[in-house]
Amino acid sequence: MKTLWLMILGRLGLGLATLLAISVIIFSAIEMLPGDLAQEILGQSATPETVAAFRSELGLDRPALERYLDWAGGIATGDFGTSMASRRPISELIAARISNTLFLALYAAAISVPLALVLGLLAALYRNSVFDRLANVTALSSVSLPEFFLGYILIFVLAQSGLFPAVADVTAEMPLGDRLYAAFLPALTLTLVVTAHMMRMTRAAIINLLASPYIEMARLKGVPRGRVILCHALPNALAPIINVVAVNMAYLVTGVVVVEVVFVYPGLGQLLVDSVAKRDVSVVQAASLIFAAAYVLLNLAADVLATVSNPRLVHAR
Amino acid sequence: MTASILPLSAARGLRSAPFTARFGMAVIALYVAVALCAPLIAPYGETEIVDAEFMPWSAEYLLGTDNLGRDMLSRIIYGARNTVGIAVATTVLAFLAGAALGILAALRGGWVDQLLSRLVDVLMAIPSLIFKLLLLTIFGTSVLSVVLIIALVDSTRVFRLARAVSMNIVVMDYIEAARLRGDGTWRLITREILPNAAAPLAAEFGLRFCFVFLAISALSFLGLGIQPPTADWGSMVRDNASLISFGDITPLIPATAIALLTIGVNFVVDWMLHRASGLKD
Numbered sequence: 001m002k003t004l005w006l007m008i009l010g011r012l013g014l015g016l017a018t019l020l021a022i023s024v025i026i027f028s029a030i031e032m033l034p035g036d037l038a039q040e041i042l043g044q045s046a047t048p049e050t051v052a053a054f055r056s057e058l059g060l061d062r063p064a065l066e067r068y069l070d071w072a073g074g075i076a077t078g079d080f081g082t083s084m085a086s087r088r089p090i091s092e093l094i095a096a097r098i099s100n101t102l103f104l105a106l107y108a109a110a111i112s113v114p115l116a117l118v119l120g121l122l123a124a125l126y127r128n129s130v131f132d133r134l135a136n137v138t139a140l141s142s143v144s145l146p147e148f149f150l151g152y153i154l155i156f157v158l159a160q161s162g163l164f165p166a167v168a169d170v171t172a173e174m175p176l177g178d179r180l181y182a183a184f185l186p187a188l189t190l191t192l193v194v195t196a197h198m199m200r201m202t203r204a205a206i207i208n209l210l211a212s213p214y215i216e217m218a219r220l221k222g223v224p225r226g227r228v229i230l231c232h233a234l235p236n237a238l239a240p241i242i243n244v245v246a247v248n249m250a251y252l253v254t255g256v257v258v259v260e261v262v263f264v265y266p267g268l269g270q271l272l273v274d275s276v277a278k279r280d281v282s283v284v285q286a287a288s289l290i291f292a293a294a295y296v297l298l299n300l301a302a303d304v305l306a307t308v309s310n311p312r313l314v315h316a317r
Numbered sequence: 318m319t320a321s322i323l324p325l326s327a328a329r330g331l332r333s334a335p336f337t338a339r340f341g342m343a344v345i346a347l348y349v350a351v352a353l354c355a356p357l358i359a360p361y362g363e364t365e366i367v368d369a370e371f372m373p374w375s376a377e378y379l380l381g382t383d384n385l386g387r388d389m390l391s392r393i394i395y396g397a398r399n400t401v402g403i404a405v406a407t408t409v410l411a412f413l414a415g416a417a418l419g420i421l422a423a424l425r426g427g428w429v430d431q432l433l434s435r436l437v438d439v440l441m442a443i444p445s446l447i448f449k450l451l452l453l454t455i456f457g458t459s460v461l462s463v464v465l466i467i468a469l470v471d472s473t474r475v476f477r478l479a480r481a482v483s484m485n486i487v488v489m490d491y492i493e494a495a496r497l498r499g500d501g502t503w504r505l506i507t508r509e510i511l512p513n514a515a516a517p518l519a520a521e522f523g524l525r526f527c528f529v530f531l532a533i534s535a536l537s538f539l540g541l542g543i544q545p546p547t548a549d550w551g552s553m554v555r556d557n558a559s560l561i562s563f564g565d566i567t568p569l570i571p572a573t574a575i576a577l578l579t580i581g582v583n584f585v586v587d588w589m590l591h592r593a594s595g596l597k598d
Contacts, residue, residue, distance in 0.1 A: 018442045021439045022439070025439065025443065029452065029455050032455065140580070141576075144527060144582075145576045146534050146579075147535070149569070149572035149575065152561050155561055156564075156569065160562075160564055250444070253444065254444040254445070254447055257446060257447075258538065273540075273541070276539075276541055279454055284450065284451055288443070288447050288448075291444055292444060295442070295443070299442075
């Protein structure tokens with residue numbers, strides 16, 4: 001048990017280090033510009049005075065390390081700086097949007113994870129049947145579809161007839177039922193995007209185990225097929241399944257960006273895309289950091305959960 | 318094992334290909350043909366404004382006109398050239414950089430490997446779409462910066478695979494023998510490692526193309542990729558999306574074109590991997 005805690009602590013430390021490295025990369029993206037950000041954004045026609053004024057406003061005239069410490073220190077206390085385009089504090093801009101995006105991602109996860117596990121188990125149980133082959137082709141195809149394509153098909157099929165709203169406008173004041181209804185199409189789009197992969201991996205993880213001697217033993221002593229898969233194969237397949245679920249949840253976090261634009265959903269992804277178009281670097285940096293942090297945390301959770309479900313991994317190397 | 322995807326046995330392999338793989342190859346061939354002959358097939362010019370905006374389907378404009386009054390069909394045909402061409406160029410770039418560095422890291426080991434691998438680890442810890450958006454903010458949205466940024470971000474994924482594959486090869490006796498007889502790094506890579514890493518790398522090329530293609534389409538759809546007036550499938554969906562709410566499926570056609578190609582390539586890659594792994598069900 002002690003080694004397990006040590007391992008989790010080690011992973012947490014590694015995650016923190018990764019976050020730190022990411023924050024440095026996101027921050028220093030500006031430094032990679034061959035010329036100067038102020039000049040680049042204001043254009044060639046800007047007078048030297050305006051460029052100088054803009055530079056000092058961005059703080060570009062101070063040393064990079066000082067600016068980084070300022071920026072990172074601010075974020076640690078919830079202050080993301082001010083937007084270059086709207087001059088408003090970034091924390092004010094993103095506060096409501098973060099919860100909207102989280103809501104959408106959780107909504108999609110709540111539908112897709114159980115669905116993928118059940119479908120994967122069924123595909124493993126009835127492998128090489130028509131159902132399995134159909135699932136295989138669907139999975140392969142759905143990985144190939146752009147998110148916006150799925151989104152618009154859903155709009156065409158389900159919103160055209162007036163069944164669901166095509167524009168997912170949610171506000172914090174809406175009751176939960178209305179919010180779930182308004183965000184149904186974006187959540188369904190995300191579900192379609194991630195379910196196939198999780199289902200395939202669940203099936204593969206279970207089928208991989210079916211050749212092991214202990215499964216054969218269970219079969220030989222007369223345990224029914226369904227029970228073999230649920231009670232004998234599934235517990236040992238949990239580690240890879242948890243892993244792929246977490247990977248897909250991490251994917252959800254970024255998949256949200258395109259889907260939010262399709263459905264004009266007021267989330268962080270929409271803000272990020274708008275800010276990239278406006279070249280509002282400070283907002284992009286803040287949003288990128290939040291997305292990246294969520295991504296790192298999910299991958300970290302995957303590691304830890306996989307280890308807890310399979311104690312053998314604790315002693316790996 | 319590796320011979321199965323090399324041209325010599327290709328003809329033999331083709332006959333045994335399942336329906337999905339044949340379908341994929343037919344799709345790829347069709348796209349290449351359309352891309353190459355775009356000016357010959359397209360009824361109107363790429364950026365030519367031919368009529369009023371949003372004209373319905375007619376004999377004159379088979380798929381109607383777009384938001385600026387340009388012929389949809391012609392733009393879809395030119396899109397094959399632009400979107401697919403840019404995606405291929407980006408993939409090649411990502412592959413050259415990623416595979417070369419990956420193999421080098423495996424071959425040299427030591428600090429070269431450590432440095433490159435840790436760098437890639439950190440770069441891969443940032444979700445790729447987010448990283449691309451961040452870089453696009455800094456460098457602006459021109460075709461060149463889109464190509465270079467996507468190539469850079471995706472080359473980290475290629476690096477991982479190329480390094481993993483070559484790691485298994487560099488420990489082989491024949492590499493040791495080649496080293497002992499004094500072969501240089503370049504000769505080791507081209508003569509010893511590449512031929513043995515061909516199968517997984519070829520499959521990775523196909524998959525990577527799909528990811529790059531989808532990434533370019535997604536960025537264009539967001540208005541941050543290929544810029545107007547260049548005809549491009551992702552931005553065509555974006556520009557004409559309002560039609561969908563009126564029950565018109567025209568904007569879905571370029572989206573279908575994107576989906577069809579990625580599905581086709583995926584089917585072919587799936588079949589290649591299946592053959593290379595020697596699995597026969």
